[in-house]
Amino acid sequence: MTFFTHEKIRCALKMHRRNFSFKAVLLIIAITIINYTGAYSQNASATLRVSGLVTDLSTGETLIGATVKVKGTSTAVAVDAAGKFTIEVPSAQSVLVANFIGYTDLEVPVQGKTVLDIKLSKVTTNLDEVVVTGFGLTTKKATLAGAISTVTADELSHSRAATASGALVGRVPGVNFRQDNGRPGSAPTIQIRNYGTPLIVIDGVTRDYTSFSNMDFNDIESISVLKDGSAAIYGMLASNGVVVITTKKGKRNQKPTVGFQSYYGIQKVANYNKPADAKTFIRALVQDETYNNRTRTITRAEYDKWMAGTEPGYQGFDWYDFIWGKAAPQIYNSFNFSGGSENTDYYVSIGNLQQKPIMRNLGDGFKRTNFQTNVNANISKRIKVGVGIIGRVEETAQAGLPGDDYGFAEQTAFRNLPTLRPYANDNPKYPGISAVDPQYSYGWVGYETSGKYSQIRNAITVNGNLEVQILPGLKARALGSYTFTNTQQDLHEKSPLLYIYDKNTQAYNLAPNLPAARYVERTFSNSKEITTNFQLDYRNSFGDHNLQAVAGVEARSTISPSLYALGSPAANGIAFIPNTPSAITTLTDNLSFLTKRQNYSTKINYDYKGKYIAEFVGRYDGSPSYIDGKRWGFFPGGSVAYRISEEDFWRKSKLLSNINDFKLRASYGVMGQELGGVLDYLAGYNYGNQGVAIVNGQEIITSRIAGLPSVNLTWGRVKALNIGVDVTLLNNRLSGGFEWFERTQTGLAAGRVDVLLPDLVGFSRPNENLNSDIVRGIEGSINWRDKVGEFNYFFGGNFTFSRWITGYRYKQDERWTSEWARYRGGPGNDEGRYRDGTMQLIGIGQFQSWEEIRNYPIDQDHEGNRTIRPGDFKFEDINGDGFINDLDMKIVTYRVNSGTPWINFGFNLGGSYKGFDIRADFVGATGTTYEQQGYMRYFDSNQNVSQYLADNSTWYKDIWDRNSGFNIGKYPLLTRGANNWMTTHWPNSLWQTNLTYVKLRNLEIGYTIPYNVLKRVGVSNFRVYVAGQNVAQISNMPGGLDPEITSNGGNSYPNPRVYTMGVQVKF
Structure with a gap:
């Protein structure tokens, strides 16, 4: 110029x-x-070199991996491990754009400055959130047409659950849950909309529920839950919905980053059914002997001594405190290493969880070690390869006990009587008899005395990925996956050695008539799964038109052989040695055949200006479970959405402009449901365990016909209809959604009731696709996120209501003689009825006196009310025949002691201020029923009784005098025996509680040290926290028990209360 x-x-x-x-x-x-x-x-026009720091606005945490770009150009850099960046800008008036996942993009004018510190705020809307929708496809939540919910790594990071499925509880609308026991390593039952166990997909590979539960959820990047017809792309296994897990990967152009997480937790028993103390137990024994005119086993003088509790030999023992009273640690440690260059990225992690049992002497509990790595590299401009490995080792070790080892131990708090003690003469070297059935004496529980059960499971999945850019927007991708799981179980049960102390000789004598020597077991099982997938992905934009498409083929094969050996040692302490044939009494080789499946799938997603959205999915699936001609099925699905808020009239309206986003959605899909067994279409015979015959003095193993082949059985079809709405308003601070859904299962397996077979044939009618069922419900969520000055806060919640309805039943009218008979046949047999609950007598109160019983016009016990006592329940005579029997039963419950509730909900709230943060997560449910009459049956079985039941039962005013009158309690007279079965143990509504509860599942308080303090020691982030899990509950559960348990005696292993202190560090 x-x-x-x-x-x-x-x-x-x-x-x-x-x-x-x-x-x-x-x-x-x-x-x-x-x-x-x-x-x-x-x-x-002179170029500038600009450097600076990118941090979180509220916490000051450096945002490693954030991107800083020069607006309007392709020039961009990634923030390094220290949170720093340096970038060349072409002009002093250039504008930088900083972005990071989960944060709002920020434009920063350079204005001639060479140093810029950029502070990003977390997003207040999730419209830009990227959602994994299956088979490698992703889309922004704003243009999502299906009912898909997501959970991010940030949300999961605040959980202290021992399992990945536990971290999901309460965070997603449409997910029902129940943690029915707290055994070390146990996981909650998770169902999508009460459909059943969902399909699990991890990094594109179908896996089982255990593989998901035992992942280290700190290695998970996101979880997508497919709840409607969008799951149809997964075909035959997707009828219960799909949970898609994407694991973490490294970031390109990021310096090596090391992360460390650790916590130490203390577990304590919580909300458990306490057994009665010695005084209450003795009073109950005396009352039982008084009522039943039994010979007195306790004199008045002995009774007085027990009530005083001061003399040796008359002091009660607290079995609850002895068995459950100790604290047990739960420890977690995890390291990860990640980073990347321009053409590579990597993520490597290893984590370890230890969860000790809170029961005394029960063993080492559960240990799990997780390993994960993802490495990806561009080997050319068009070719990308990747390798992912997910591995884990699970170890369970506990005392060897009869039956279910934990179940046996759980019963002992009631089977051990409070008038007896665990050790003879209180000497721990000599376990004593403390239960009516000696083998339940808890003093002998332990590795050395009762034996040991152990299980080791090793699992590894290796995924190989190849991606080729064929043309702009068109990619070819191939996936090969190999999974190997090996499990070994060892059990050595010893017979109980119990002792009686002789005060005269001061000798410890072995008790007589103890159970015989136990046995040893060993089980080996292997599982191999191979998955191959090839697909073409296409993504392009044509002006305002955006298109995504995928088409692929997948094959999967599995084989799972196992070997079982049983040995009966002659005495305690004999080791189980496989090379000693004489010790093996049973050897079972469960040969497994190779199962193969194949499918073809496609998915097309289209949107115009992000306003009009349509999607189609289809899958052609094959299964080996059916005869030729019935093995293949096509399962289509589709969804549409309309973002009316993108219309010009909406944006120009002052009123409607407060609603930032409003989207209407609808979807319909057909999924397959595999019914029957793999070889049910073949005729054949069953060998083994079918009885024996003696021919010429020799034992001959017999066989039995397997039944008529099911040649007319094929896929069941599940049709899912969903209508939803998503709303974001008030400057993106408030967001929510609502769904209505209906799922119809057709072609359910059943036999033809109009085809009669004589009993002598020994088998039943073959199954065909005859019946149907329906699940119908609603779900919703609402969230608020805002800030006041430097204080950021949020709160939100979600709920799910879902119930089963009995659909079509093949020739239902021909099965029952009347409408009443059909009703009494159960909810699964009556079209149009809710499929839950059990038949119960309807309680209408309690008898208050002998006079009321004598004058009562209805024969309730079928003996002229001769066995009824004051305090016993009264039942409604529904049919008016003057008798109480099963014809007077109705359904007044939901699912009883089983399944997930019909209504689940969760809500959370929290905030952060200058490095401090707090978060509380609540979960709850209603629409489930607990039956508690097992409380009474403990005492019936020569065991102790629940303290709650004893405190709320009917008692004699004078327990030594039958004629003293009664103090009527909530429950009948506390006695043993079944002479009052009709009025105490028959299923009735007074033993049932329709539950509603709210739990504070997680409470966490943390502090993040400012970066300007940490940078001096080379640390980019350092957060410490304290947390509590299963902190408190509000419930109408009788006795304050945990409302999630399913045992009607309340003796399940309780969900422990856990207090933890931990640290999260990044270098």
Whole structure:
């Protein structure tokens, strides 16, 4: 550019001095402006090197891996491990754009500065959130047409659950849950909309529920829950919905980053059914002997001594405190290492969880070690390869006990009587008899005395990925996956060695009549799964039109052989040695055959301006479970959405503009449901365990016909209809959604009731696709996120209501003699009825006196009410025949002691301020029933009784006198025996509680040290926290028990209360 100098200006003025005019003035001004502008442009065009720090606005945490880009160019850099960046900008007036997943993009003018510190705020809307929708496809939540919910790594990181499925509880609308016991390593039951166990997909590979539960959820990047027809792309196994897990990967152009997480937790028993103390137990024994006219086993003098509790031999023992009273640790440690260059990225982690049992002497509990790695590399501009490995080792070790080892131990708090003690003469070296059935004496529980059960499971999945860019927007992808799982179980049960102390000789004598020697077991099982997948992905935009498509083929094979050996040792302490044939009494080789499946799938997603959205999915699936001609099925699905808030009239409206996003959605899909066994279509015979025959003095193993082949059985079909709405308003601070859904199962397996077979044939009618069922419900969520100054806060909640309804039943009218008979046949047999609950007598109160019983017009016990006592229940005579029997039963419950509730909900709230943060997660449910009459049956079985039941039962005013009158309690007279079965143990509504509960599942308080303090020691993030799990509950559960348990005696292993202290560090 040519510039005007001051000398040239002076010459021009001299030449025009005599005829100076207005034009000359304009010329001078113009020249001056041009001169100034040229000089400025020359200065502004100079490039600048800008550096700075990218941090979280509220916590000051460095955002490692954030991207800083020069607006309008392709120039971009990634923030390094220290949170720093350096970038060349072409002009002093350039604008930088900083972005990070989960944070709002921020534009920062350079304005000639060479140092810029950028502070990002977490997003207040999830419209830009990327959702994994299956088979490697992703889409923004704003343009999502299906009913898909997501949970991010940030949300999971605040959970202290021992399992990944436990971390999911209460966070997703449409997910029902129940943690029915707290055994070390146990996981909650998770169902999508009460459909059943969902399909699990981890990094594109179908896995089982255990593989998901035992992942380290700190290695999970996101979880997507597919709840409607969008799951149809997964075909035959997707009828119960799909949970899609994506694991963490490294970030490109990021320096190596090391992460460390650790916590130490203390577990304590919570909300458990306490057994009665010795005084209550003795009173109950005396009352039982009084009522039943039994021979007295306790004199008045002995009774008084027990009530005083001061003399040796008459002091009660607290079995609850002895068995459950100790605290047990729960320890977690995890390291991860991640980073990347321009063409590679990597993520490696290893974690370990230890969960000790809270029961005394029960063993080492559960240990799990997780390993995960993801490595991806561009080997050329068009070719990308990747390898992922997910591995784990699970170890369970506990005392070897009869039956279910934990179940046996759980019963002992009631089977051990409070009048007896665990050790003979209180000497721990000599376990004593403390239960009516000696083998339940808890003093002998332990590795050395009762034996040991152990299980080791090793599982590894190796995934290989290849991605080829064929054309712009068109990719070919191949996936190969190999999973191997090996499980070994060892059990050595010892017979109980119990002792009796002889005070005279001061000797410890072995008790007589103890159970015989136990046995040893060993089980080996292997599982191999191979999955191969090839697909073409296409993604492109044509002006305002956006298109995604995928088409692929997948094959999967599995084989799971196992070997079982049983040995009966002659005495305790004999080791189980496989090379000693004489010790093995049973050897079972469960040969497994290879199962193969194949499918073809496609998915197309289209949107116009992000406003009109449509999606189609389809899958052609094959299964080996059916005869030729019935093995393949096609399962389509589709969804549409309309973001009306993107219309011009909406944006221009002052009223509607407060609603930032409003989307209507609808979807319909057909999924397959595999019914029957793999070889049910073949005729054949069953061998083994079918009885024996003696022929010529020799034992011959017999066989039995397997039944008629099911040649007419094929896929069941599940049709899912969903209508939903998503709303974001008030400047994206408030968001929510609502769904209505209906799922119809057709072609359910059943036999033809109008085809009769004589009993002598020994088998039943073959199954065909005859019946149907329906699940119908609603779900919703609402969330608020805002900030006041430097205080950021949030709260939100979700709920799910879902119930089963009995659909079509093949020739239902021909099965029952009347409508009443059909009703009494159960909810699963009556079309149009809710499929839950059990038949119960309807309690209408309690008898208050002998006179009321004598004058009662209804024969309730079928003996003229001779066995009824004051305090016993009264039942409604529904059919008016003057008798109480099963014809007077109705359904007044929900699912009883089983399944997930019909209504689940969760809500959370929290906030952060200058490095401090707090979060509380609540979960709850209603629409489930607990039956508690097992409380009474403990005492019936020569065991102790629940303290709650004893405190709320009917008692004699004088337990030594039958004629003293009664103090009527909530429950009948506390006695043993079944002479009052009709009025105490028959299923009835007074033993049932329709539950409603709310739990504070997680409470966490943390503090993040400011970066300007940490950078001096090379640490980018350091957070400490304290947390509590299963902290408190509000419930109408009788006795304050945990409402999630399913045992009607309340003796399940309780969900422990856990207090933890932990640290999260990044280098």
